[in-house]
Amino acid sequence: xxxxxxxxxxxxxxxxxxxxxxxxxxxxxxxxxxxxxxxxxxxxxxxxxxxxxxxxxxxxxxxxxxxxxxxxxxxxxxxxxxxxxxxxxxxxxxxxxxxxxxxxxxxxxxxxxxxxxxxxxxxxxxxxxxxxxx
Amino acid sequence: xxxxxxxxxxxxxxxxxxxxxxxxxxxxxxxxxxxxxxxxxxxxxxxxxxxxxxxxxxxxxxxxxxxxxxxxxxxxxxxxxxxxxxxxxxxxxxxxxxxxxxxxxxxxxxxxxxxxxxxxxxxxxxxxxxxxxxxxxxxxxxxxxxxxxxxxxxxxxxxxxxxxxxxxxxxxxxxxxxxxxxxxxxxxxxxxxxxxxxxxxxxxxxxxxxxxxxxxxxxxxxxxxxx
Numbered sequence: 489x490x491x492x493x494x495x496x497x498x499x500x501x502x503x504x505x506x507x508x509x510x511x512x513x514x515x516x517x518x519x520x521x522x523x524x525x526x527x528x529x530x531x532x533x534x535x536x537x538x539x540x541x542x543x544x545x546x547x548x549x550x551x552x553x554x555x556x557x558x559x560x561x562x563x564x565x566x567x568x569x570x571x572x573x574x575x576x577x578x579x580x581x582x583x584x585x586x587x588x589x590x591x592x593x594x595x596x597x598x599x600x601x602x603x604x605x606x607x608x609x610x611x612x613x614x615x616x617x618x619x620x621x622x
Numbered sequence: 623x624x625x626x627x628x629x630x631x632x633x634x635x636x637x638x639x640x641x642x643x644x645x646x647x648x649x650x651x652x653x654x655x656x657x658x659x660x661x662x663x664x665x666x667x668x669x670x671x672x673x674x675x676x677x678x679x680x681x682x683x684x685x686x687x688x689x690x691x692x693x694x695x696x697x698x699x700x701x702x703x704x705x706x707x708x709x710x711x712x713x714x715x716x717x718x719x720x721x722x723x724x725x726x727x728x729x730x731x732x733x734x735x736x737x738x739x740x741x742x743x744x745x746x747x748x749x750x751x752x753x754x755x756x757x758x759x760x761x762x763x764x765x766x767x768x769x770x771x772x773x774x775x776x777x778x779x780x781x782x783x784x785x786x787x788x789x790x791x792x793x794x795x796x797x798x799x800x801x802x803x804x805x806x807x808x809x810x811x812x813x814x815x816x817x818x819x820x821x822x823x824x825x826x827x828x829x830x831x832x833x834x835x836x837x838x839x840x841x842x843x844x845x846x847x848x849x
Contacts, residue, residue, distance in 0.1 A: 505693075508693045509693060525845075527761065529696060529757075532696035533698050535696075535699075536699035547703060557690070558701055561694045561812075563641045563687065565759075566637045566662050566687065567680075570667055570670070570680065572774055575771060579768075579771055589735060590748075593731045594727075594783055595786070597727040598787060600722050601722060602796045604719045604723065605800060605805065612714065
């Protein structure tokens with residue numbers, strides 16, 4: 489019994505991985521066909537989102553595999569980050585400027601985003617108030 | 623010995639164990655400054671510097687780990703889909719916020735790079751740094767940037783967002799949780815979102831949605847903008 493249960497679970501993970509990799513492959517195809525440069529993995533993300541929206545893929549179908557990838561995603565960036573070793577000589581003299589750019593743009597982005605959201609919410613409320621008044 | 627070190631298994635095991643150490647330190651210190659990814663990268667760099675392990679040997683396993691990036695990016699779709707009801711309810715404010723925020727991030731990065739006299743390679747590496755790492759890396763490389771610089775900038779941006787967003791919320795009196803959450807996610811992706819989750823459930827959900835939406839919109843902006 490236990491064996492059958494485990495086996496069923498393993499097959500499920502296999503199906504999940506199959507769907508995810510197939511979607512990635514489709515992303516590569518779409519990215520190659522588009523007339524402008526579009527990241528293949530983002531194309532795969534859009535395809536998967538559409539599949540979920542239309543109900544062609546049930547969220548449960550992605551289950552553990554998708555949770556596993558999302559939860560442990562940060563680990564996948566270690567090799568790219570270690571790549572800074574190769575670039576260090578080139579980056580070293582600019583490091584303070586790059587840090588300053590990160591700080592300033594992050595503050596600006598935060599403030600602009602927050603006030604845009606607040607502005608739209610206020611406009612929507614005013615719109616609703618006019619609707620109910622009229 | 624050299625044979626063992628140049629086996630891909632060595633790099634794969636290193637990634638997993640250094641990240642585990644990073645997670646452990648992060649849980650102990652409870653500060654966004656002790657970012658697990660940052661700790662793991664530093665540990666691997668230290669090992670390459672201090673032990674016979676070379677960068678090329680590590681990369682044999684590193685490239686296997688990197689191969690999982692596209693599937694991990696694709697499943698971001700399921701994390702947006704999970705919050706679809708929240709997204710529908712606040713569709714316009716979220717879209718407008720992410721649209722304005724990602725434009726601000728890219729435009730300000732572009733003009734600051736020009737102002738500081740940085741070359742095109744570094745500018746291309748800095749443009750997408752506010753969005754989640756897999757998307758930022760792809761955009762950076764497609765624009766002629768260096769993936770490693772982008773990864774470093776993305777992590778640093780996330781840490782800044784996680785540390786400063788509670789202060790910014792107080793300073794600008796952003797009491798609306800939707801506005802606070804979308805701002806955190808748009809400005810500082812997943813690392814900021816970890817802070818947003820601490821601030822509240824609405825903030826966390828909004829920040830999580832903003833990671834995906836701002837990521838997609840940044841791709842859209844990069845197609846439209848002249849830089």
